[in-house]
Amino acid sequence: MGAIIKKEFKSYFLSPVGYVFIGLFLIMFSIFFYTDVVSYGRTNFEYIFYSGSTILTFIVPILTMRTFAEERKTGVEQLLLTSPTSITKIVIAKFIAASLIILITELCTMLYFGILCFFGMPHIQTALITLLGFFILGMAYISFGILASSITENQIIAGVITIGFFILMWFLPDFNSIFSNFSLINIYTKFPEGQIDIANTVTLITFTIMCLLLTIIFMQRRKSVR
Amino acid sequence: MIEVKNVTKKYGNVLALDNISFNIKEGEIIGLLGPNGAGKSTTMNIITGYIEQTSGEVTVAGYNMLKKAKKAKREIGYMPEGVPLYTDLTVKEFVTYMAELKKVDKKTRKEQVKKVIKETGLEDVQKKLIRNLSRGYKQRVSMAGALVGDPQILILDEPTVGLDPKQVTEIRALIKKFGEKHTVILSSHILSEVSQICNKVIIINKGKIVAIDTPENLEAKVSGSNSIYVTVEDKENKMKGIKSKIKGLKSIKLIKKNEDKTKEYMLEAEKDVDLRKTVFEKFAKEGITIFEMKKADATLEDAFMKIIEKGGKK
Numbered sequence: 368m369g370a371i372i373k374k375e376f377k378s379y380f381l382s383p384v385g386y387v388f389i390g391l392f393l394i395m396f397s398i399f400f401y402t403d404v405v406s407y408g409r410t411n412f413e414y415i416f417y418s419g420s421t422i423l424t425f426i427v428p429i430l431t432m433r434t435f436a437e438e439r440k441t442g443v444e445q446l447l448l449t450s451p452t453s454i455t456k457i458v459i460a461k462f463i464a465a466s467l468i469i470l471i472t473e474l475c476t477m478l479y480f481g482i483l484c485f486f487g488m489p490h491i492q493t494a495l496i497t498l499l500g501f502f503i504l505g506m507a508y509i510s511f512g513i514l515a516s517s518i519t520e521n522q523i524i525a526g527v528i529t530i531g532f533f534i535l536m537w538f539l540p541d542f543n544s545i546f547s548n549f550s551l552i553n554i555y556t557k558f559p560e561g562q563i564d565i566a567n568t569v570t571l572i573t574f575t576i577m578c579l580l581l582t583i584i585f586m587q588r589r590k591s592v593r
Numbered sequence: 594m595i596e597v598k599n600v601t602k603k604y605g606n607v608l609a610l611d612n613i614s615f616n617i618k619e620g621e622i623i624g625l626l627g628p629n630g631a632g633k634s635t636t637m638n639i640i641t642g643y644i645e646q647t648s649g650e651v652t653v654a655g656y657n658m659l660k661k662a663k664k665a666k667r668e669i670g671y672m673p674e675g676v677p678l679y680t681d682l683t684v685k686e687f688v689t690y691m692a693e694l695k696k697v698d699k700k701t702r703k704e705q706v707k708k709v710i711k712e713t714g715l716e717d718v719q720k721k722l723i724r725n726l727s728r729g730y731k732q733r734v735s736m737a738g739a740l741v742g743d744p745q746i747l748i749l750d751e752p753t754v755g756l757d758p759k760q761v762t763e764i765r766a767l768i769k770k771f772g773e774k775h776t777v778i779l780s781s782h783i784l785s786e787v788s789q790i791c792n793k794v795i796i797i798n799k800g801k802i803v804a805i806d807t808p809e810n811l812e813a814k815v816s817g818s819n820s821i822y823v824t825v826e827d828k829e830n831k832m833k834g835i836k837s838k839i840k841g842l843k844s845i846k847l848i849k850k851n852e853d854k855t856k857e858y859m860l861e862a863e864k865d866v867d868l869r870k871t872v873f874e875k876f877a878k879e880g881i882t883i884f885e886m887k888k889a890d891a892t893l894e895d896a897f898m899k900i901i902e903k904g905g906k907k
Contacts, residue, residue, distance in 0.1 A: 369693075370690060370693030374682075378681065381681040442674075442677030443677040443679060445643055445673040445677060446671075446673070446677065447694070448642075448643050449641040449642055449671045450694040450695060451663040451664070451694075452694060590643070590645045591645040
């Protein structure tokens with residue numbers, strides 16, 4: 368599994384994907400940082416991450432859309448699936464590699480935390496909880512992106528499915544308040560408030576596991592219907 | 594080494610493989626032949642564990658492919674059709690990655706990668722990105738990926754497609770060399786290639802195995818007719834009456850008229866009659882000049898066509 372994580376992680380930087388993802392996130396994050404700190408004069412690190420979660424909605428598909436779709440299209444999945452590595456390990460390895468990119472992106476945002484420390488006294492505990500929440504949300508998004516990539520061999524379709532689903536989850540509570548408990552962004556918003564809500568954390572993690580399990584099932588099923 | 598027992602594969606209502614069974618012994622080089630859509634790739638994909646059969650059993654090196662997939666896959670080196678590769682990696686990175694995927698021991702990994710790169714003649718390009726290599730080199734890289742980990746079985750799906758004649762010769766030589774130590778299954782459309790490399794042939798048509806034998810036996814089976822081809826100059830048009838003058842000659846058939854005014858005929862003799870000497874003497878006597886004479890030997894291609902046609906008529 369280590370070999371696949373290493374290779375997948377490296378692939379993000381051998382192609383523009385990793386740079387585009389981190390770059391786009393940091394550009395948007397900088398804009399939010401500027402408006403928050405300069406316009407509103409706030410030195411709360413977590414506030415920027417409220418907006419940061421919406422960036423993820425649009426850029427996670429960049430990371431995930433080619434995970435399985437591209438490999439199936441080019442045929443290289445044959446190399447993976449005929450190797451003595453189980454489908455479960457392959458799916459988990461790809462998930463970990465993409466999650467590491469989110470982690471690196473988060474580490475880059477620590478630079479902004481440093482700037483805030485220069486101007487004021489941001490609450491470190493809330494900032495850390497926010498980062499944790501953001502990472503868990505990122506993992507949930509990635510798991511869905513990987514699932515979408517496993518059901519098609521066209522990476523554009525995988526990307527559109529992923530963005531479509533995230534936008535739907537985002538605006539669902541606007542149609543009916545019942546859906547607010549299903550909106551991933553709504554669930555995440557507790558973290559920037561400095562709370563580790565067990566129910567919300569479990570929901571995000573359960574969603575992640577469910578998506579990964581579905582990916583494994585789809586991949587396994589394709590072996591018999593392919 | 595490989596046992597395929599009553600394997601059936603269905604895609605919805607379409608029957609891709611219909612209850613096929615065969616055994617492959619250690620050290621054999623097997624050619625898998627068949628027209629497009631016959632089920633060759635499906636058979637290979639099932640043996641490698643890429644897809645699962647609807648029913649039946651596949652055993653590789655003593656391990657059931659469904660129950661002990663990991664162990665079975667460890668014994669297989671697979672070179673898929675179309676040479677899919679991670680083109681953003683260098684040759685060495687790719688072969689190392691394949692070694693890691695196949696769980697080659699860390700202590701011997703470096704050595705193994707080096708050995709395989711040397712064996713496949715990739716030393717000069719090992720630091721190059723795969724995307725910048727020619728088709729022939731990509732084919733070699735794919736083969737290196739299949740060979741690393743020293744698997745007992747090599748499965749090669751159309752290994753020479755798209756190569757120039759020089760590259761084809763090189764790849765064939767490589768396959769022959771590896772066939773000395775490994776069990777090889779090779780699928781190809783080029784029958785002369787199979788005839789040259791393989792010591793056994795499996796012909797599949799419409800999902801069924803229609804023949805399993807050595808190329809020589811298959812050729813012998815179809816060369817039932819006892820014929821010779823002669824190219825002659827027949828200015829006085831004496832070929833018409835020649836049939837009655839040669840004992841044992843069953844029929845004469847004009848095959849083609851050449852530009853140099855010679856004509857090619859097929860002369861069919863009765864069983865166990867060798868016409869060559871008589872034809873040579875009689876034709877000379879009649880004033881028919883022989884330019885060329887050859888015995889009609891069946892090739893693997895003839896065998897393949899006859900077997901497939903026979904299957905089609907059924």
